[in-house]
Amino acid sequence: MPSSTSATPTRIRPTDSAARVLEIEGEALKFLARRLPADFDAAVQMILNGRGRVILSGMGKSGHIGRKIAATLASTGTPAFFVHPAEASHGDLGMITPDDICIVISNSGETTELGDLLAYCLRFEIPVIGISKRDDSTLMRAATLRLTLPDLEEACSLGMAPTTSTTLTLGLGDALAVAVMEQREFRPEHFRSFHPGGRLGARLAKVTQLMHSGDTLPLVGLDTPMAEAILTMSRCGFGITGVTDAAGALVGVISDGDLRRNMDRLMSCTAGQVATRSPVSVAPETVAAEAVSLMNKRKVYALFVVDDGGKPVGVLRLHDCLRAGVV
Structure with a gap:
């Protein structure tokens, strides 16, 4: 068959x-x-x-x-x-x-x-x-x-x-x-009004919503002895100290790296002599995601927020942005 x-x-x-x-x-x-x-x-x-x-x-x-x-x-x-x-x-x-x-x-x-x-x-x-x-x-x-x-x-x-x-x-x-x-x-700020939750809302948050401000700001003058500047840095706990001129404008920042680089003469210097001049900063209305991008580009973990006159009004840390879900 x-x-x-x-x-x-x-x-x-x-x-x-x-x-x-x-x-x-x-x-x-x-x-x-x-x-x-x-x-x-x-x-x-x-x-x-x-x-x-x-x-x-x-x-x-x-x-x-x-x-x-x-x-x-x-x-x-x-x-x-x-x-x-x-x-x-x-x-x-x-x-x-x-x-x-x-x-x-x-x-x-x-x-x-x-x-x-x-x-x-x-x-x-x-x-x-x-x-x-x-x-x-x-x-x-x-x-x-x-x-x-x-x-x-x-x-x-x-x-x-x-x-x-x-x-x-x-x-x-x-x-x-x-x-x-x-x-x-x-604009992005309008978009965020309709997306307040989740990662998208965090990425569109403004710096002013995440920064530390008020009495917590670590600020010293140009002529401040480094011993006092280090105490200010330690007390505020941000790992940086802003240095301002007589008018109150931000002219420099002292970081942990600045302390190490000047260790041999540190205690005989003033804040102005140790600070990194013309530091990176952002405006309060900057979108948080842009601030994070700037910190990554400049390889810093914190930066000062300044007003139109260059006076510091806050500190923004990368850790704060991470915790808020910006990145």
């Missing part, structure tokens, strides 16, 4: 699948970058001129992307939140006011659940920014501004699962949020 043989199916390596998906989606993003929707600038200006919030809405995968875009807008200075279109039909439309702007996402532009929300926006003359790949869809015909996505192949091997389309939507949302942020001249 003849034996039957069956062919072993060819298996695709997972890494090959991953590479193909990322290449398809990456090329799609490049394509979008070269062909941004014609209404993009107008959409940015509409958000900048808005008196209320930006409302994101979408169903399914579009809804998940909408939530992320809303979060990005909110964290970069534009009040925004997500409204689920199905919940909107059951009372949540009351969250949307005539002062708001709606960004509505639908890949096909024909999502049934968006009908009530679009009708509500038309009734109360609420501007709608539509995001869809079909410019002639119901959504885009109802939209005030259209951010039309290119109709490109999905990265899914079946061509059905939302992959490329959702990546393009997310990328466009990020582009919109960043463009608005930059037009607002949104």
Whole structure:
């Protein structure tokens, strides 16, 4: 009896699948970058001129992307939140006011659940920014501004699962949020206001929030005998002593290294003779991460914080920054 043989199916390596998906989606993003929707600038200006919030809405995968875009807008200075279109039909439309702007996402532009929300926006003359790949869809015909996505192949091997389309939507949302942020001249200190917790908040903290100040500052004059300067350094426990001139401006710093380098004549010197002149310092409003970078570059573990007149107002130690999670 003849034996039957069956062919072993060819298996695709997972890494090959991953590479193909990322290449398809990456090329799609490049394509979008070269062909941004014609209404993009107008959409940015509409958000900048808005008196209320930006409302994101979408169903399914579009809804998940909408939530992320809303979060990005909110964290970069534009009040925004997500409204689920199905919940909107059951009372949540009351969250949307005539002062708001709606960004509505639908890949096909024909999502049934968006009908009530679009009708509500038309009734109360609420501007709608539509995001869809079909410019002639119901959504885009109802939209005030259209951010039309290119109709490109999905990265899914079946061509059905939302992959490329959702990546393009997310990328466009990020582009919109960043463009608005930059037009607002949104700065690191503003960003930190919305990210007070965690490592990101620590990195954006100001030096004034981490420095030691007041009576704890180790300061001596130029003519102070080194015996007294060493006592001041020991009492304050920062490992350094600032040296000031007659006007109170910082002109030098004495560190442990300065003590070792001058050991043979130390007790016969004044603070001004031992100090390292023109020491590195920062302003109180310097971002903590920048101060850490400066300390690493200059190979120091502590530095003085000075005001506009050059007078010391605090001491910042690398240890304090480490403890706060800046690095």
